[in-house]
Amino acid sequence: MIEGEAFDAADWELLAELRKRFLGGTAGSADYWSDRRTLELYDGFFAARIGWKWEAVLGELKRRGFRPGAGPLLDWGCGTGIAARCFLRAFPEAGGPVVLHDRSDAAMGFAAKRLAEEAGVGAEDIRRVRAVTVGDVEADTTVLLSHVLSELDDRAVDGVVDGLLRRSGAFIWVEPGTYAESRRLIALRARLLDAFRITGPCPHEGLCGLTAEGMERHWCHSFARPPVEAFTDPVWSAFSKALGIDLRSLPYAYLAMSRDKTVSASASASGETFARLLGRAREAPAGLSVLSCEATGVHERRVRTREAKGLVKALKKGRSGPFFRWNLREGRIVGGGAD
Numbered sequence: 001m002i003e004g005e006a007f008d009a010a011d012w013e014l015l016a017e018l019r020k021r022f023l024g025g026t027a028g029s030a031d032y033w034s035d036r037r038t039l040e041l042y043d044g045f046f047a048a049r050i051g052w053k054w055e056a057v058l059g060e061l062k063r064r065g066f067r068p069g070a071g072p073l074l075d076w077g078c079g080t081g082i083a084a085r086c087f088l089r090a091f092p093e094a095g096g097p098v099v100l101h102d103r104s105d106a107a108m109g110f111a112a113k114r115l116a117e118e119a120g121v122g123a124e125d126i127r128r129v130r131a132v133t134v135g136d137v138e139a140d141t142t143v144l145l146s147h148v149l150s151e152l153d154d155r156a157v158d159g160v161v162d163g164l165l166r167r168s169g170a171f172i173w174v175e176p177g178t179y180a181e182s183r184r185l186i187a188l189r190a191r192l193l194d195a196f197r198i199t200g201p202c203p204h205e206g207l208c209g210l211t212a213e214g215m216e217r218h219w220c221h222s223f224a225r226p227p228v229e230a231f232t233d234p235v236w237s238a239f240s241k242a243l244g245i246d247l248r249s250l251p252y253a254y255l256a257m258s259r260d261k262t263v264s265a266s267a268s269a270s271g272e273t274f275a276r277l278l279g280r281a282r283e284a285p286a287g288l289s290v291l292s293c294e295a296t297g298v299h300e301r302r303v304r305t306r307e308a309k310g311l312v313k314a315l316k317k318g319r320s321g322p323f324f325r326w327n328l329r330e331g332r333i334v335g336g337g338a339d
């Protein structure tokens with residue numbers, strides 16, 4: 001958020017207009033970074049929330065052994081550059097140059113300034129490109145993509161996949177946790193499985209269980225936890241009220257793939273099933289019901305309170321996960337905990 005600043009009705013109006021474009025699917029048609037105030041407000045509020053999702057994703061990837069290569073970092077469709085900033089905060093050792101890409105020069109300029117201020121990246125280590133060419137992507141380039149899918153048609157996505165991701169060493173693509181975005185990421189996963197290892201979100205390297213028959217209504221998403229300030233700072237409360245946004249709910253979907261053979265799905269200790277909880281646990285008779293992504297597919301599983309009291313409590317609180325190790329009996333979860 002923008003420290004120590006006052007916001008008025010015009011600011012909330014501007015953010016509401018921007019949001020309408022994003023939700024209405026019209027943001028892809030033209031450059032909307034019309035002035036500096038738009039970039040500042042986006043960065044202070046929407047990008048800050050996106051940053052909380054990146055922190056959740058990067059935390060997951062770190063725990064699973066992902067480490068950046070020595071090559072360049074390319075933030076595709078960078079906007080105000082929140083993805084690159086979060087990445088460099090999580091991995092300050094990533095020493096390569098930063099390539100900022102966007103169709104908007106104003107956005108790239110803003111992103112470069114914020115990167116210098118926050119991550120200390122010098123101007124000589126930042127390049128700005130309006131179009132990515134073959135020479136911009138090296139075999140050890142890490143590509144970041146964030147909240148761009150709804151602005152790209154299938155042809156544009158093809159260009160990103162074949163012209164960019166296939167040439168890179170690793171990529172992390174974070175999107176809102178909606179059905180549409182998750183399903184598009186799942187399709188990308190299937191296309192790229194021949195060339196990359198999965199770094200996240202999957203607990204296995206096989207075909208996505210959500211592509212199986214009967215799974216059509218589900219999608220892969222998790223919830224990030226906003227920082228305390230989101231609930232204590234009056235500016236966040238004014239933002240939430242003015243825009244009708246529930247700050248507690250921060251769903252994300254993502255896909256991270258890497259050529260690095262050392263990064264892989266965690267193996268399960270004997271007797272335990274390694275799983276990712278999809279969405280949230282739901283109330284069910286005598287306990288909870290969870291959608292569990294496992295190597296054998298996606299399963300709807302029950303957890304009974306009398307069989308796994310501690311686990312039910314933890315799942316209800318939603319503070320652990322999204323990776324778990326389950327003890328299963330007759331298809332039910334009877335024990336286990338967060339991985």
Ligand SMILES: C[S@@+](CC[C@H](N)C(=O)[O-])C[C@H]1O[C@@H](n2cnc3c(N)ncnc32)[C@H](O)[C@@H]1O
Binds near residue numbers: 076078081082145152
């Ligand atoms: C919703 S913003 C997300 C910005 C940033 N990645 C983030 O997570 O905050 C989408 C960004 O993609 C850029 N964009 C959309 N379509 C593009 C295209 N075809 N080529 C380059 N940039 C594009 C927009 O200018 C905008 O900066």
